[in-house]
Amino acid sequence: MKTLGTILFFLFSLSVLFSSSPELMVVRLENPHSSEIDRFIKQAGWDVAGFRAGKYLDLVLSQEQFEMLSLEYPSLYVTQTENELRSNILPGKDLAGYRSYQQMLAELQQLQDLYPTLMELHQIGTGWGAIYAEQGIAAYQNFNHAVWAIKVSANVHLNEDEPAFYFVGEHHAREPLCTEVCMGIMNHLLSEYGSDPQVTQILDGSEVWIVPLLNPDGHKLVIDETSIWHRKNIRDNNNNHILDYGSQGMSDDGVDLNRNYSYQWGYVYASDFIGDIMYQGPHAFSEPETQALRDLLLSKRFLAGISYHTYGEYVMYPYGYLYGIISPDRQELVALASEIAGLLPCQYNENHRYEAIQSFELYPVSGSMEDWTHATTGAFAYTIEMARQFIPPASYVPIAVQHQVNGAMALMNRMNRKILRGHITDATTGEAIAATVFVEQVDDHPVYRAPIKSDSLWGAYYYLLPAGLHTVRFICPGYATVTQTVSIDPNSPTILDIQMLPLAPFDLEIMVRDNYNNPVAGAQLCLDNDSEATYTTDDQGLITITGFLPGEHQIHVSKPGYGTLRLKREITIPSLTLTLSSHVIWGDRFEYGLSDWTCPNTWGLSSVCHTGNWSLSDSPDANYQNNLNSSCQIANPLDLQLFENADLQFWLKTDLSLDGDHLSVEASADNNSWQLLDCYTGSNDWFFCSCDLSDFLGGPVWLRFRLYTNRYGNSDGIYIDDVMVYASSNIVPADDPALSPDRLTIRCHPNPFSKQAEIKIGTKHPVPDCELSIYNLRGQLLLTFDNKCLTKGDNHYYWDGVDLRGNQCSSGVYLLRLSSRGKPLATGKLLRVK
Ligand SMILES: [Zn+2]
Incomplete structure (x- = not known):
């Protein structure tokens, strides 16, 4: 398909090359059929401007292409002409219009002078223009642009114990409304601090980071009307030291910044062809702009944020890289997306609101900022496709800004409810600990999202959760795991500070055996999914890990010919026996x-x-x-x-x-x-x-x-x-106390038995609702004893070899299984000899 796509694209490029009119336009296909969606969205080479399932599909075309395609689709019509978009960029009477890079920077510097305690301007990187200009390449002398990030917070110069939010504008150059909206959010926060209680509370309790213009080089091409359809940055893909911006966004130069992030980079609805409008770059994070944003997003604990685009009127939430990939946080991601969408009136019908959708519902895209940010930092990472045009008229800019300010405020207000937060410290020294906060039913979801952790400086953690009861484990190597049941308040933050008890390191000896109790040599063991913490068993099936930090760990043991063993266990004793099963x-x-x-x-x-x-x-x-x-x-x-x-x-x-x-x-x-x-x-x-x-x-x-x-x-x-x-079934031999000193034991006497066996279950703690069942080797259930609560010490059951229906069971091996409320506790074996 890659090859096919490239050939199709090549043919398409030729048609662009020989196109007689440089003037481009956006044309609309109403009620697109699935075949049309597949043709234009899934096939490389088309510049899809906008899409709404069942309603419209918009394409950027030349006059000639429009005429050709109109033969096939007579209902095609033009929605945005190049002249309209050009005139929309211009400031109108009493209208500021769209800022250039220089205007933006001058304003940022003025605001910093005006609000010295609230705002701090940071250069976080540059575009390629500055890099090439520095190298003395003539074509780029007017492209000396930096990427700026603005921190807005009370006591802005201090690094305080606070969560952070982000707002990012203009991955794509032809979407200048994004910069306007980011500047609008920043101005609102600065001017309303001290008078609007919501703004005051947000800036007192968090850091807001705004990157209004991620793609300053591309922005210049659009604002100067050099290439109003330019989408990518200006990477010199063909290394000719000339800025090839082409007659439209489909130039040989440039990378689509929103396809350049490393998570799931490089396969769906992204292109490896340099001339394509969705060119993903030579490798993930190849671009200075995405590197700058990556480093910022990794430097703080971002709770949530929005990346702005035009157009479509969608609030989109992760994931987007394939159909049907659902985030573990889906419930709350959707709830907040819907809340924000409900605050955003549509451009042409103020009574309608934006739609909240999962990103893949628009069309799957790989290497996006949204997926990377969510997967890597755990932040609630949203993408908002604003308005119904790439460049709405200047008169609409202040309206869009006001709407998006309301949406941004709703996003930041999310930190005031349905959130678990607190500090995790060492119970003896009081020092901060970087621990993992593991919420059952959320973090055990099969789709990956980075674990939520406390930071090592403050020990602070933040976790956006559905209201109601949750079981939460606080896990850190070197500490005993703390398990708590927490009720998340729907209307205010739920605060839970945790002290963790340190455990002294020791040398851990792990013995890997097979299900016949023979040592397994050459098995690979990986600790906590850390590729550097991998070990191989020796001829005795042994691994010794020196200076092991006790606590809860994930252990994977594998060897060809055996089932992979995946364990998540608290390990507090220096010897451990694991069983690799060759039982198919x-x-x-x-x-x-x-x-x-x-x-x-x-x-x-x-x-x-x-x-x-x-x-x-x-x-x-x-x-x-x-x-x-x-x-x-x-x-x-x-x-x-x-x-x-x-x-x-x-x-x-x-x-x-x-x-x-x-x-x-x-x-x-x-x-x-x-x-x-x-x-x-x-x-x-x-x-x-x-x-x-x-x-x-x-x-x-x-x-x-x-x-x-x-x-x-x-x-x-x-x-x-x-x-x-x-x-x-025997992850740990029943008589091995190493893994879990509190493990229940099952002993049978006599074993083998003929007439009656006594089954003795030993426990150190009472266990409620215990169910003991007996199965034959084919897995058929023969008998279940009545539920009972086990008391400390030995608990006795007696089996006379008769099943549920009163039939005598034949000679052979029987399996015992003890469980409580569906959770397996212990297993055992019993042999009957008649
Ligand atoms: Zn965009």
Whole structure:
């Protein structure tokens, strides 16, 4: 698809090159069909100006292109001409219009003199213009621009113990309203401090960082009317020392700054072709402007912020890089987006309001600021597409500014309710600790978002949460984990200060054994997902970690031929035994047909395989088709009832277009609602995949491979081989107290038994609602004892070998499982010999 896109783009470029009229315009297609959306949005080379599903699709075209396309779509009409946009830029009678870079900078300097205790001007970087001018390249002497950030806060010169907000304008040059709105927000905060109680409270309690003009070089091309359609920055892509801005935004130079961020950089609705309007740059964060913003956003604890664009009248929230990727914070992201959207009247109908949507609903985009900021900092990162034109008339600027000021105030007011905040300190020294704040049901969501942490300077943490009860764990290596149940107040901040008890470091010895109790040599262990904290077991299956910081850790242990073990545990004792299971509960190497699978008939066996003679492919004999949403799933669910760890492994070979075609691996507990385990795109030779199934322990699980393709691209597709599900129930041998000194023990006497066995369960604490069940080796439930509360010490059960229906069970091994309120506590084995 990449190749195809490039060829299509090349043809398109030629038509631009030979276009007789340099004058461009925005044309509208009303009620676009999905085929038109696919044609113009998903295919490289078109300059899509705006889009609203079911309503309109706007394109930037030359007169000649407009005439050509009108033959196909007679209803096409012009909404914005180049002359209109040019005249909109100009200041009108009594209207200030749009600021140039110089006007903006002069105003910022004046304001700093006027509000010396409230505002601080920081140069955070430059554009390429300043870099090239410095190198003495003549074409860039008038492009000596800096990227400015303005800090607005009470006691602005102090680094105070406060959260921060950001507002960023103009990633895209032809969207100058963004700079106006950022300047408007800043002016509002400065002029209203001390008189408007909301503004006063926000500036007393937080830092507001405003970057009004991220793309100053591109802005100059637009404001000077040199190239009014310019979108990108001015990176000299072809290294000719000439500024190639072309007849429209589609110039050889420049990078689309909002495709240049590193999170999920470089595959969906971004281009690797330098002339494309969505050119993503040679690598992530290749641009001085995005580097400057990245460094600012990493330097503070940003709670939330907005990146402004034109146009469309949307408030968009993460994620946006693929269809269906839902953030762990979705509930509150949506609530705040809807609140802000409700405050923003539309440009042409003041009775209508902006729409709150998840970013991928507009169209998926990779490498955006929004996704990177949310994933990397945890901030509630919004994108607002303002107005209905790139450059609305100067008369509309003050109206748009007033509306957006209201939206920005609502965003910042979010810190006054439904927030958990406080300080985390060392219980003995009182010093600040950088600890992770882990909220159950939020942070255990499968889609990634950086963990929320307290800062090391103040120990302060901030967490925007839904109102109601939450279980929160405060985790830091070297400290005992603190678990608290917190009720989040819907109307005011919920403050919770935490003191954590330090634990002395020790040398941790980890023994890795298999399920037959033999040592496993050469297993890889990774601590806390830190690639630098990886270890390999020796011939005795041993790893020693010197100076280990006790506390809660994530441990991954893997070795080919075994299920990957994923643990999140409090480790407080210096020796630990882990069991790697080679127990495969289900597998398919695709050597004997597809009877275990339910697939559309396009799927089938292929001789392109990883092992043996066959693999599973979405399209064995041909390229895949367009517009697919095609799933191949296992015919019967797997039973994970008895297990404490489960891992899906397979080998995969892919040849998928990088424009959004992807393979999702999904699991479901009810064969109805599916959870994404992982997704893959691009071209890759056979590689190994491992997916955690721990969310599905304790019940049935269905698995499927889902291929999603768009209208363009006819690549080979995917091959899957050697699918295995590993599972184990004995993560820790029941008699090993190392991991959890409070672990319950199950002892049976006599074992083997003939007539009656005594099952003794020992616990150091009372445990409510305990359920003891007995299963046979096929996983069938034979008997459940009545729920009871375990008391401290030994608790006794007796089994006479009879199941629920009163039948005598035959000789053999039986599995015991103890749980409380659905949570597994302990397992054991019992042998009957008649
Ligand atoms: Zn934009």
